[in-house]
Amino acid sequence: MSVLGSGIFKGMAVTLKNFVGSYFDKERLTTNEYAWQANDKLPERAGDYPKEEAEQLSDTTTVTQYSRNFPMLLHDAGEPMDTVRCVACQICERECPPQCIYIEKSTEKKERSGNKAQFYPATFDIDVSVCMSCQICVEVCPFDAIVMNSQFELSTPSRFGELLLRRDDLLKSNDYYYKIHPEEASARDKRIADEKAAKEAKKKAAEAAKKKAAEAKSKSEAEAKAKEEAEAASKPTEPSDTPPAESTATPSTEPPATPTTEPEKEGSAE
Amino acid sequence: MTLDLIKDILLATVPLLIIFPTMFALTTWVERKALARIQNRIGPNKVGVPLTPYGGKLSLFGLGQPAADGIKMLFKENIVPTGADRLFHFLAPILSLIPSMLVLCFLPLDFPWLNGEQNSVKAFMLDGAVIFFFAITGLNTLAVFMAGWASRNKYSLLGGMRAIAQMVSYEIPLVLSAVVVVMIVGSLNADNIAKAQEGWNWFVFQPWGLAAFVIFFIGALAETNRSPFDLPEAESEIIAGYFTEYSGFKFALFFLGEYIAMFAISGLAVTLFLGAGAGPGVESLSWLKIFWFLTKVCILIGVMIWLRGTLPRLRVDQLMGFAWKFLLPLSILNIFVAGFAWHIKDANKETATSVVVWIASIIILYAAAKGLDRVNRAKVKPRTYQYGE
Amino acid sequence: MNEVTAFWMLAAISVLGALIAVRKRNLVHGVFALLVFFVGLAGLFLLLLAEFIAVVQILVYAGAVGILILFAIMLTDRVTGRDAFRVTSRGSFWGALISLAVFLVILLPTIQDIPTIENPTPKETIVETSTVKQLGIHLIKPYIITIEILALLLTAALVGAVTAAQGGRASENEENNK
Incomplete structure (x- = not known):
């Protein structure tokens, strides 16, 4: 038989343990403050945020490989625009629930390394201030060209400009993809x-x-021809044997x- | 004469208007930090005080956060929904702040500079301070309803209705537990109540006082919509309740009003049960009274934050059942227990009797609470889940 | 000077509140105007040094009755009035006359005793001790029977209300149990 209200005190003891413990126990407080910045230095301007892949890696690898936030465009090894997988089919643009993707198709096809000539995205913008990270674009893409990135350091001082990710911001190599996920x-x-x-x-x-x-067709055609020729002599009105063969x-x-x-x-x- | 009056008014009100909003700002920061630490996070730690316009700052564990929040709130857009009642939408935050600010005057805070030649100056000198306190905090309910109704939003209205139901229900045990103290002291005056508890004669050390304090504290949590009674603003159910449609400075006013109400009701709890300004050293230094009073208020606020980090939110029926089936009978019984204890003690002043009374009232109150708990629990059937398990 | 100014301000607030409460077609607005009137009245009581009455005015009228009316309004389906149902105020003259008469009959004795508001001398001297204490003693000693009867009446009303509200549901439950 428990004392009345002891449950509350038990709970309060647990929270107190966590409260005090977080000050002394490194195991409890796992927050990793800006691992990619030296000496607890905070990013203060837009330029302080990593734009390059190599820098982003140090950022994205501080989170687990199961972390996803915004989409990126994959390209295979080589020059990004030569090996980009996207063919500007615009399926993701159509499927995107908040409609944060904007694609412009190129006017002419372009040779890809190892593949036949295809269209490519002349413009590919994702407004991450609108994106809701639903991953539907990833699901619908038939070319495995769009996958989720896990880079979270996206805050910028301006409201509109830098949250609109351009094609070149979005292009990431497959190696990078291997590293983060x-x-x-x-x-x-x-x-x-x-x-x-x-x-x-x-x-x-x-x-x-x-x-x-x-072969069968040619055979049958030959047969038919022979037949036709044979029949032509007697009945020349109905030439109806070709459709079934096709x-x-x-x-x-x-x-x-x-x-x-x-x-x-x-x-x-x- | 008028100049003196104005001076007196300013002297009486300005300290209250400085101390409590400052405490509000600090409390928001402390609350966020404490909740974060309870959940093994760091909490706000970056915003500091800028030293020069070009860089360099004093971080101070994120103490600049309240100021940053305030500035953000001030400059945010004020959005009023199309179907809303514009006048009431505007009036509600103001109306929620006024009662909370007003009741601060009833707290027995004697600022030393107010004790002039003849008598001390106070914003209110009322005999019925305690009951005035409850009457005016009751007006908060109207502001909540106003906000919920004026927003023309289902969530707001639901939140407002929940808030009213909760506040009206919990006001009864709240007042009844305060009645005990009023009955023993024989006065509704906050200063008299404080005087009765000088030294270490705090009412919380009496069995009935402890029971009343616990009931009062629970009622205060519900009255100020604090967790675990924060159903009116349950984020997971009804967005933000009655202030769903509020943004910018109107929201800040609601927030301020809520916290000031917290301070006010904690102040009343301190006055009624925790000896008001009583504490070591008050005989020699009168300003220590204010220090001890505010310290006790801060401790109570700390416990509120701690409870918020600990307890999950109640369900609506649990909330109502708890008020009507547990707190109300217990607080009524408590009045009788206190009355009998006081009478017996009055008739027979021996130590032995008082000890017996003390122990007997503890046993009676605990048994009653336990019995009520069991009676209430007996009706609760084991839960069955349709889709769970 | 101060009391007179305060009186006129409170009086103006109360009268305005009452007028708006009567005239507003939006029920919720009307209720809040009524609450303004209640609070103004409480202020007037406070001015007359009747603290306890002022508190009760706020606690019971502004607090409890106001909330009760608001809940009742929330149960109706139409908060703002419709012009189709507008009642034309026929016979307003007679109405005004009757209310004036009632007002005068009630106030006549008081008006005779206190000629001006500049000199608000009550008939008896103000009791210096706490008014609440006096009130309590009066309620418990001479008026105890009245209080008990009132309490009984209110309890009966409460029980009646509960049974009326539960009547349908109880039978329903019984049916379900069968």
Whole structure:
């Protein structure tokens, strides 16, 4: 049988322990004050905040790899704009609930290293004062081009200008991604590789099927021709044999291209 | 004559207007720091006092924070919702500040410079100071309702309604626990009550006094909407309650009014139960009285902050049940216990009797509290969860 | 000089409050104007050195009755009045006359005793000791029966209100239990 009101005092003892302990026990007070700044020096101007990737790393690695706040654009190794993954498809712009993304598509296509020529984002702005960190853009991106950054040191002295992140601010290398979110990055790359392999395999299969179909088609066409020629002598009015041959050939080539990328992505992105 | 009057008025009111808002500013900082430390955070520690316009500052553990907050509040945009009642929306914060400021005058704070040749100057010299205190704090409820209604926002109105229900309910145990002291002293005058507790005769050392003090303190927490009774401004349920639609300086006024009310009611608790200005050394140095009074008020505020960091918020039905089914019967019983104890002691002045009375009243009050607790608990069925577990 | 100024200010506030309370179509505004009137009246009581009455005026009227009216208003569906329901003030003349008559009948004895506000001498000398104490002694000694009867009446009213409010719900609960 407990004394009346003892629960309150028990709770108060716990909080008192925490209160006093936070002054003496380093284990309790885990706050890491500005690890990237020397000697407790506070950033005072916009220029004091790290803009470069290397500097940001020291900032972003003070938080866990599960921390996410605002989106960034990924590019593979090399010159950022040569290897940027984004093709300016504008899906993220359309899906963004607070509509904080603004994209302008380039006028002409551009060769990417290792890939075929694609459009690229001439402008890619994210207003982080509007962004609500919902990650929907990450979910919908079919090219794995947009992922979440964990850089939190974003405060600026001006209200509008510097919170609008431009394309060049957003572009981050895949190596950086590996450093801040190692688990997620390797999972994503593995998935991309798997998909690519699967695609290739399917492509091969499709090609084989196509070849087969083409052979079959040519065969049937030849047969049909022979038949036609044979029939032409007797009945020259109805040339209706070609459509069925076409419809049997097309399904084998086209369907694999569409469903592979979309539904698998959602699950494996987590 | 008029000049003297003005001088007296200024002498009586300006100290109150300086001491308590300053304490308010410091309390906001202390509260944030203490809550942060309770949760193993650092709290505000960066804002300091700038030394030169070009840089360099005195950090002082973030003591510049209240000033920075105040400046921010002053310059923030004043937003009034479209459907709001503009007049009442404007009046509510003012009306919430006035009663809290007004009741500060009833506290027995004797500033030494007010004791002139003939008699001391006070803003109010009223016999019924204690009951005036309750009457005027009761007006706070109206300001809360005004704010909730004028905002034309469902959350505001809900918060306002909750606040009224809570304040009206908790005012009863609050007043009834104060009645005990008034009854024993035989006066409603705050100065007389303070005089009755000189030395170490604080009422809190009596069993009935302790019970009344605990009830009073709980009632005071509810009356000033402090955690764990902060339902009117429960962030997780109704945004910010009745001041959801307030911004800028109007919000600051609400905030100020709330804290001043905290100081005022703590001051009354100190007056009624904790010996007002009594403390070591007051016989030789009269200004020590003010020091001890304010120290006790600060300790009570500290306990309020501590409780805020400790206890979770109550549910609405728990809140009401606690006031009506536990505090109210207990405070009524306490009046009887105090009356009997006082009478027996009055009739028989031996030490043995007083010790017996002392122990007997402790046992009666504790048993009553325990019994009430059990009766109330018996009705609570074990909770079943539809979706949990 | 001070008392007279204070009197006129408080009187003006009270009368204005009362007038607004009557004239306002918005009920909540009306209630708050009424509260202003109550507080002004409390000030007038204070001016007459009747502290306790002033306190009770604030505590009971401005505090409790005001809140009660506000709660009652919140239970209605229409806070601001509609012009369609505007009552034309026919017979306002007779109304004014009757109220004036009542006012005079009530005030006549008092007006005879105190001719001017500049000289507000009460009939008896002011009791120097605490008014609250006097009031308490009077309430407990000569008027104890009255107090008890009033208390009984109020308790009966309270119990009646509770039963009236619980009547429907209790039967409902019983039905649920069956």
